Amino acid sequence: MADCYLCIHGHFYQPPRMDPFTGHIPRESDAAPYANWNERITAECYAPNAASGNFEHISFNLGGTLARWLDEHASATYERIVAAEREHWQIHSIGNGLAQPVHHTILPLARRRDKICQVRWGIASFRCRFGHEPLGMWLPEMAVDYETLEILSAEGIRFTILSDEQVRGNLEAGAGPYQVRLPNGENIAIFVRDRHLSNALSFGMPGPAHVGDWIREQITWRCQQGRLLLIATDGETFGHHQRQGAEVLGRILEADKAFGYELTTLGLYLRQNPPQAELEVIENSAWSCNHRLARWVTGCDCTPGESRWKGALRRALDNLACDLDHLYVREAARLGATPWRLRDAYIAVVMGQMDGPTLLTEHDLSHLSREEIKRLLALLEAQHHRQRMYASCTFFFEDPDRLEPCYAIANGIRALTLTHHATGDDLSHSFRRDLESVVSGKSNLTAADIFDDLLSRAQV
Numbered sequence: 001m002a003d004c005y006l007c008i009h010g011h012f013y014q015p016p017r018m019d020p021f022t023g024h025i026p027r028e029s030d031a032a033p034y035a036n037w038n039e040r041i042t043a044e045c046y047a048p049n050a051a052s053g054n055f056e057h058i059s060f061n062l063g064g065t066l067a068r069w070l071d072e073h074a075s076a077t078y079e080r081i082v083a084a085e086r087e088h089w090q091i092h093s094i095g096n097g098l099a100q101p102v103h104h105t106i107l108p109l110a111r112r113r114d115k116i117c118q119v120r121w122g123i124a125s126f127r128c129r130f131g132h133e134p135l136g137m138w139l140p141e142m143a144v145d146y147e148t149l150e151i152l153s154a155e156g157i158r159f160t161i162l163s164d165e166q167v168r169g170n171l172e173a174g175a176g177p178y179q180v181r182l183p184n185g186e187n188i189a190i191f192v193r194d195r196h197l198s199n200a201l202s203f204g205m206p207g208p209a210h211v212g213d214w215i216r217e218q219i220t221w222r223c224q225q226g227r228l229l230l231i232a233t234d235g236e237t238f239g240h241h242q243r244q245g246a247e248v249l250g251r252i253l254e255a256d257k258a259f260g261y262e263l264t265t266l267g268l269y270l271r272q273n274p275p276q277a278e279l280e281v282i283e284n285s286a287w288s289c290n291h292r293l294a295r296w297v298t299g300c301d302c303t304p305g306e307s308r309w310k311g312a313l314r315r316a317l318d319n320l321a322c323d324l325d326h327l328y329v330r331e332a333a334r335l336g337a338t339p340w341r342l343r344d345a346y347i348a349v350v351m352g353q354m355d356g357p358t359l360l361t362e363h364d365l366s367h368l369s370r371e372e373i374k375r376l377l378a379l380l381e382a383q384h385h386r387q388r389m390y391a392s393c394t395f396f397f398e399d400p401d402r403l404e405p406c407y408a409i410a411n412g413i414r415a416l417t418l419t420h421h422a423t424g425d426d427l428s429h430s431f432r433r434d435l436e437s438v439v440s441g442k443s444n445l446t447a448a449d450i451f452d453d454l455l456s457r458a459q460v
């Protein structure tokens with residue numbers, strides 16, 4: 001009998017880097033000798049971990065922007081990762097991959113129908129990539145509230161992962177799983193990562209020759225019979241943040257029997273060990289900001305310098321989103337569509353599983369004229385861009401004059417341009433006015449300047 005179980009979970013994710021108008025990633029000189037950071041991190045992390053079989057033995061989630069890029073630009077690595085997950089599924093009838101809300105939105109900050117959309121799109125994307133239903137879902141930045149957990153549970157998700165500082169209760173059962181009772185009477189399982197152990201690996205990683213000593217120092221004393229230890233960290237730790245990471249991960253995965261622990265994955269462990277104890281969740285908490293999500297709302301000490309731009313940018317995006325929604329709902333209702341159900345299903349078009357007219361036919365809209373079909377599909381695509389504006393990366397860093405906030409503004413421009421063509425309503429003036437309040441402490445530009453620049457490029 002194993003003394004102790006160990007699971008290592010990797011959160012594999014990259015922010016969207018492509019030009020929103022061309023779809024290509026501009027050359028990133030700081031990623032040299034590679035053309036951009038996606039290429040460099042693939043060479044340092046994704047490719048070696050896939051080649052050495054590490055994805056077969058860890059638990060992981062693969063963000064949508066990264067998965068799409070790998071699929072198009074590093075297909076051998078992408079296929080190895082997908083095959084690893086499918087093999088785990090074939091052996092155990094349970095996968096080791098977790099789904100992820102598709103645009104990495106901080107869900108507690110989103111409205112209910114957008115939470116539902118992100119969760120449904122994330123599940124549908126997972127099903128499309130891995131060929132089966134996901135059992136678990138990774139929450140972006142582990143940001144959590146009860147409404148999000150209720151939606152996960154309602155959509156068939158059985159578990160998620162939180163960090164030990166995000167829960168209240170007795171953690172004697174190690175990583176759990178624990179049961180969390182939800183306000184609507186349902187429940188969901190939570191695995192709790194060991195923050196100190198996870199950080200010990202992420203920031204104090206040993207060299208490959210010293211993995212045995214590290215295991216004795218960090219894992220052995222934490223092992224308790226029949227309990228699970230959970231390390232959860234950014235997947236890029238293994239080879240990118242820590243150059244020796246892929247090799248060290250491989251050695252930890254191989255060392256299990258010799259050190260008295262047994263490797264497992266989360267879905268498998270949950271099936272064998274249903275939750276016994278209960279925990280409460282600390283709402284509006286996240287693993288990467290302990291200021292009640294202020295990192296993505298008002299700014300906080302997590303980023304250096306003046307961060308009031310974050311609130312101003314969120315207001316500009318929220319106002320635009322509200323206007324886009326109003327026009328979409330008005331037009332969808334006029335054409336006899338059920339707007340949010342149709343939007344939730346639109347991910348099949350985004351993933352290339354069906355074309356737009358087929359989706360509308362499936363939603364009893366075959367009576368629409370060619371002109372009406374074009375208009376409704378343009379408004380659905382505008383909703384897709386509107387969802388992209390809220391990627392957590394938009395608000396994560398220290399200044400609005402950098403790639404990630406520009407990407408959000410560019411997606412706003414895409415959404416309002418599509419809407420303008422479809423309905424004749426022009427939202428550009430109000431959006432630009434709101435962006436004037438967003439000031440860069442670095443360049444003194446306002447986001448309205450960024451808007452003008454992006455708009456002129458879009459017109460080219």
Ligand SMILES: [Zn+2]
Pocket residue numbers: 288289290291294295300301302
């Ligand atoms: Zn913070």
